[in-house]
Amino acid sequence: MAQLDGTAVDRLVREHMAEGFCLLRVTPDGHGGLLDAQVVASNRAFGQLARQVEPAARRLGHVTVGDAASWLATLAMVVRTGRPWRTEQRSRREYRWFDVLAFPCGAPGGDQVGLLFDDVTQRKLDELMSLSVREYAIVLLDEAGCVRTWNTGAERINGYSAAGILGHHFEVFYGAGDRAAGVPAQVLATAARQGEFIGEGWRVRHDGSRFWASVVVTPLRDADGRLQGFCKVTRDLSERRRAEEALRAEVRERTRAEEQLQHLNRTLEAEVLARTGDLRRANAELAGARDRLQALSARLVRAQEDERGRIARELHDDLGQLLTGLRLQVDGLAQHGGTRPVADCVQLVDRAIEHTRRLALNLRPAVLDDLGLEPALEWMLDQQARPAGWETTFASDLRGQRFAPDLETTCFRIAQEALTNAARHAGAKHVSLSLRLRGERLRLEISDDGAGFDPPGQASVQERGRHFGLVSLRERARLAGGSLSIDSVRGSGTRIVADFPAPPREPAPPT
Numbered sequence: 001m002a003q004l005d006g007t008a009v010d011r012l013v014r015e016h017m018a019e020g021f022c023l024l025r026v027t028p029d030g031h032g033g034l035l036d037a038q039v040v041a042s043n044r045a046f047g048q049l050a051r052q053v054e055p056a057a058r059r060l061g062h063v064t065v066g067d068a069a070s071w072l073a074t075l076a077m078v079v080r081t082g083r084p085w086r087t088e089q090r091s092r093r094e095y096r097w098f099d100v101l102a103f104p105c106g107a108p109g110g111d112q113v114g115l116l117f118d119d120v121t122q123r124k125l126d127e128l129m130s131l132s133v134r135e136y137a138i139v140l141l142d143e144a145g146c147v148r149t150w151n152t153g154a155e156r157i158n159g160y161s162a163a164g165i166l167g168h169h170f171e172v173f174y175g176a177g178d179r180a181a182g183v184p185a186q187v188l189a190t191a192a193r194q195g196e197f198i199g200e201g202w203r204v205r206h207d208g209s210r211f212w213a214s215v216v217v218t219p220l221r222d223a224d225g226r227l228q229g230f231c232k233v234t235r236d237l238s239e240r241r242r243a244e245e246a247l248r249a250e251v252r253e254r255t256r257a258e259e260q261l262q263h264l265n266r267t268l269e270a271e272v273l274a275r276t277g278d279l280r281r282a283n284a285e286l287a288g289a290r291d292r293l294q295a296l297s298a299r300l301v302r303a304q305e306d307e308r309g310r311i312a313r314e315l316h317d318d319l320g321q322l323l324t325g326l327r328l329q330v331d332g333l334a335q336h337g338g339t340r341p342v343a344d345c346v347q348l349v350d351r352a353i354e355h356t357r358r359l360a361l362n363l364r365p366a367v368l369d370d371l372g373l374e375p376a377l378e379w380m381l382d383q384q385a386r387p388a389g390w391e392t393t394f395a396s397d398l399r400g401q402r403f404a405p406d407l408e409t410t411c412f413r414i415a416q417e418a419l420t421n422a423a424r425h426a427g428a429k430h431v432s433l434s435l436r437l438r439g440e441r442l443r444l445e446i447s448d449d450g451a452g453f454d455p456p457g458q459a460s461v462q463e464r465g466r467h468f469g470l471v472s473l474r475e476r477a478r479l480a481g482g483s484l485s486i487d488s489v490r491g492s493g494t495r496i497v498a499d500f501p502a503p504p505r506e507p508a509p510p511t
């Protein structure tokens with residue numbers, strides 16, 4: 001391979017020029033084109049570049065290699081026109097770019113062409129960086145944190161122009177709170193200490209708006225490890241964060257809806273359980289009422305039988321005795337005459353009449369039908385008080401008001417059972433009975449100051465099964481469309497209150 005001339009310029013070119021240079025000798029093909037191009041001289045820089053541009057060098061040295069045809073056509077054009085031609089070529093072997101200048105050497109139409117290779121890889125990278133890397137803000141900071149380089153991505157993401165930000169401290173990208181807390185300085189310190197800072201956080205754009213950034217800061221050091229500055233790569237993750245937040249909100253919403261559903265389910269289950277419980281209780285109450293009713297009917301039948309037995313006994317023992325005595329007296333009168341037997345007969349007849357009246361009264365006092373509720377109850381209180389030795393109080397504001405016969409009977413029987421209980425169980429000193437009319441509601445109250453007892457609700461089932469008086473009170477009140485309450489405290493007496501709807505009795509049609 002030929003060498004350049006030994007002139008000062010040649011030496012300069014050969015030894016000191018940074019660009020690679022080579023001289024080609026071309027062989028024309030006689031038709032305006034070239035057959036071949038041989039490297040006949042080159043400088044030191046070309047020797048170094050040749051390793052990198054090897055395919056191009058080979059192409060030039062051995063015309064059969066690569067797309068030599070296009071190279072030969074280019075060189076032929078340079079030879080023919082006598083004008084230089086410039087192009088940018090990328091080395092195929094590694095990522096390096098060259099600015100190549102082909103120019104004619106020597107006399108016009110001669111056979112020599114010079115090639116100048118300038119390594120423009122860094123410029124190309126910078127261009128690429130600023131043109132194509134729009135997704136990342138790639139910024140170089142000096143050791144103090146002031147912005148030294150600014151790329152397109154940085155402008156797009158942060159909103160500052162290069163002119164507006166170069167030289168300013170990078171803390172302007174942070175919110176006031178972070179700045180006051182010294183976060184920017186901590187980021188640089190962490191990067192310098194650990195070799196890298198990686199983090200996410202809110203940053204502020206030029207227009208004051210915020211964005212969620214992913215930041216990587218790497219310290220830049222020289223060959224001796226001295227800190228030269230930092231490279232900061234920032235990515236705007238606002239979109240991603242928004243999407244994540246939307247997703248999280250949706251998940252929250254779904255979870256809430258699910259919880260609501262579960263809550264509704266539980267409420268529903270609880271309600272079903274409660275209703276089932278209510279139903280069960282109602283069923284049990286119904287069954288209890290049925291049992292009580294059965295027991296009551298049986299008791300009624302027995303009571304009727306007892307009553308009949310008592311009446312039969314009274315008829316036999318008392319009235320029968322009286323009538324037998326009367327018969328004997330009448331016989332004596334027939335045989336002997338005289339006034340004394342007549343007087344005896346009259347006395348016996350009087351007793352029989354009295355006895356019959358008492359019997360009838362006990363069965364159903366005529367006073368109830370004839371005179372009404374007030375006199376009947378007052379009479380009954382008096383009847384019960386005499387043998388028991390009670391003091392009594394009777395009060396009524398009915399003023400002779402009459403009610404339906406069924407209602408009057410119900411009141412009479414309730415008062416009868418309450419007074420009988422007071423006589424049997426209470427050992428009371430004072431018993432009172434009152435009748436009050438409020439609008440169309442009748443209130444009957446019987447109270448005593450006797451022994452009292454546990455409320456019927458607390459008595460055992462067996463216990464309740466043996467006593468029917470209070471049960472029948474309730475049933476009677478219920479059948480009459482009213483209600484009945486029993487208040488009793490041991491040692492403090494008992495109060496029974498029955499309350500009924502009581503429309504006044506229709507006046508009897510004139511006869």
Ligand SMILES: Nc1ncnc2c1ncn2[C@@H]1O[C@H](COP(=O)(O)OP(=O)(O)OP(=O)(O)O)[C@@H](O)[C@H]1O
Pocket residue numbers: 421422424425426448450451452453466467468469470471494
């Ligand atoms: N005024 C009262 N004072 C004290 N205890 C009472 C009174 N009334 C009821 N009791 C108590 O309540 C129980 C239930 O009374 P209830 O009238 O139902 O049955 P009973 O009187 O025992 O029998 P019967 O079925 O013949 O009426 C009584 O046995 C008694 O212990």
Ligand SMILES: [Mg+2]
Pocket residue numbers: 417420421468469470
């Ligand atoms: Mg009783």
